[in-house]
Amino acid sequence: MPVTLVPSLPTITAPAPTPAPSGPLDVLGVPGEINLDYAATAPCARAAADAVAELLPWYASVHRGAGALSRRCTLAYERARQTVGDFFGARADDEVIFTRNTTDALNLLARSLPAGTTVVTFAGEHHANLLPWPRGSVRLPVPADPDGAVRALAAALTELRRASNPALPVLVAVTGASNVTGEQWPVAELARVAHRHGARIALDAAQLAPHVPVDLLALDVDYVAVSGHKLYAPFGAGVLIGRADWLDAAPPYLAGGGATSHVGPATHDVTWATGPARHEGGTPNLFGAVALAAVCTALTEADRAALAAREQALLARLRAGIAALPHVVELRTFGPDAPRVGIVSFVVAGQDSAEVAARLAAEHRIGVRDGLFCAHPLARRLLAEAAGRSGRRDLPPTALRASIGLGSTAAQVDRLLAALAALG
Numbered sequence: 261m262p263v264t265l266v267p268s269l270p271t272i273t274a275p276a277p278t279p280a281p282s283g284p285l286d287v288l289g290v291p292g293e294i295n296l297d298y299a300a301t302a303p304c305a306r307a308a309a310d311a312v313a314e315l316l317p318w319y320a321s322v323h324r325g326a327g328a329l330s331r332r333c334t335l336a337y338e339r340a341r342q343t344v345g346d347f348f349g350a351r352a353d354d355e356v357i358f359t360r361n362t363t364d365a366l367n368l369l370a371r372s373l374p375a376g377t378t379v380v381t382f383a384g385e386h387h388a389n390l391l392p393w394p395r396g397s398v399r400l401p402v403p404a405d406p407d408g409a410v411r412a413l414a415a416a417l418t419e420l421r422r423a424s425n426p427a428l429p430v431l432v433a434v435t436g437a438s439n440v441t442g443e444q445w446p447v448a449e450l451a452r453v454a455h456r457h458g459a460r461i462a463l464d465a466a467q468l469a470p471h472v473p474v475d476l477l478a479l480d481v482d483y484v485a486v487s488g489h490k491l492y493a494p495f496g497a498g499v500l501i502g503r504a505d506w507l508d509a510a511p512p513y514l515a516g517g518g519a520t521s522h523v524g525p526a527t528h529d530v531t532w533a534t535g536p537a538r539h540e541g542g543t544p545n546l547f548g549a550v551a552l553a554a555v556c557t558a559l560t561e562a563d564r565a566a567l568a569a570r571e572q573a574l575l576a577r578l579r580a581g582i583a584a585l586p587h588v589v590e591l592r593t594f595g596p597d598a599p600r601v602g603i604v605s606f607v608v609a610g611q612d613s614a615e616v617a618a619r620l621a622a623e624h625r626i627g628v629r630d631g632l633f634c635a636h637p638l639a640r641r642l643l644a645e646a647a648g649r650s651g652r653r654d655l656p657p658t659a660l661r662a663s664i665g666l667g668s669t670a671a672q673v674d675r676l677l678a679a680l681a682a683l684g
C-alpha cells in the first residue's frame with residue numbers, strides 16, 4: 261500500500277535513538293506493519309518464542325504424571341515460578357501464583373481479602389484495579405501531581421483509621437504507571453504511607469513492569485500483579501506475587517483438581533492445599549509461565565538502563581512531535597514533565613478518534629488504540645482537562661493512544677507523526 265508523504269513534518273530535535281535490541285529481546289512482527297499499541301499487548305519476544313518452541317516436543321502434564329515428559333514439564337513450570345518470583349524481588353515467604361493476567365491476579369487478591377478489609381484506590385486506575393474490590397472500598401479523586409497522591413492517601417488512611425475499627429485490614433491498591441498517560445505513580449512513597457498506617461499495598465504493575473524494573477522488596481509493596489502478554493510473553497499467563505497469609509487463608513480461587521490435599525467421601529470433606537496450588541486449580545498454563553520466565557531471564561541479563569534510555573528518547577521524539585501539531589492535544593494528569601513510560605494518549609481536534617485509528621491502520625499500516633482505554637473515569641476527566649487547557653471546543657469524546665517498547669523505532673514514530681500531521 262502506498263504511504264502518504266506529508267511535506268510539513270514537525271521538526272524533531274531529540275537525538276535519534278539507538279537501534280532496537282537484538283537477540284532474546286528482539287520482538288517478532290510483520291514487516292510493514294507498525295505496531296504502536298504495546299500497552300494493550302506487546303509483541304512476542306524471541307526469548308519467549310524460543311523457550312516455548314524448545315519445550316513443545318516435551319509437552320505433557322504438569323504435576324500429574326510420572327513419565328519423563330511430565331516430569332520435565334513439571335520442573336519447567338516450577339522453575340518458571342522461581343524465575344518470575346526472583347525477577348520481581350519476591351520475599352522468601354511470598355506466594356508466586358500464576359494467573360491468566362493482571363485482571364485475574366487482582367480478582368484473586370480481591371477474593372482473598374480477610375473479612376472487613378477496606379480497599380483504597382484512586383479514580384485514575386484501570387478498571388482491573390477499580391472493579392474487583394468489595395463494596396465499601398474508598399476511591400480517592402485523581403490527584404493533580406504525585407505529591408498530591410501521597411498527601412491524599414495519608415489523609416484518607418488517617419481518617420479511615422480514626423473512623424473505623426483499627427484492627428480491620430486496609431489494602432491500598434495502586435498502579436505503577438497509568439495505561440492512559442504512561443505517567444508513573446510514586447509507588448515507594450505510597451507504600452511508606454500505607455505501612456505507616458498499618459495498611460498493605462498492592463501494585464498493579466501491568467504497565468510499569470514492561471518498562472522499568474519492579475522489585476517488591478525495593479518498593480516495599482505487599483503484592484504485585486502483572487500480565488505476561490504486556491511483558492513480551494504471550495500464551496496467556498500473568499502472576500500475583502505477595503504475602504502468603506491472606507492467600508493461604510482464603511477459599512481457593514478455583515475449586516478443583518490440584519487445589520486440594522485431601523478429599524473425603526462427604527460433600528464438604530475437603531482439605532485445601534496451601535501455597536500456590538490452592539489458587540491454581542485445574543491443569544496449569546505451562547507455556548504461559550515458561551514464556552513469562554524466559555522474558556524475565558532475558559530482561560535480567562539485559563542492560564535495562566540502556567533500554568529505558570532508548571525508550572525515553574523515542575518517547576521524547578513522539579511527544580515533541582505531537583506538541584508541534586496544533587490540531588493534536590496530549591492527555592495528561594500530572595503535568596508535562598512528570599516521569600512516564602512509553603505511552604501517549606491524545607486527541608485530534610475535530611476528528612472522531614475511532615475514525616482516525618481506522619485511517620491510520622488503513623492508509624498507513626499503523627496500529628494504535630482508541631477509546632477510553634478501560635479507565636473510563638480517568639479518560640473522561642483528562643479529555644475535559646485537555647479541552648480546558650487547549651481552549652478547543654471541538655475535541656472528540658474518546659482518545660487515541662500510541663505506546664512503544666522494545667521493537668519501536670524512530671522511523672515508526674516519525675511515520676505516525678507524519679500521518680497525524682496530514683490530518684490537520
Ligand SMILES: Cc1ncc(COP(=O)(O)O)c(C=O)c1O
Pocket residue numbers: 299300361362363364386388389435437438439464466467487489634
Ligand atoms: C494498568 C493496567 N492494569 C491492568 C490491566 C489489565 O490487564 P489484563 O487485560 O492483561 O488483565 C491493564 C490492561 O491494559 C492495565 O493497563
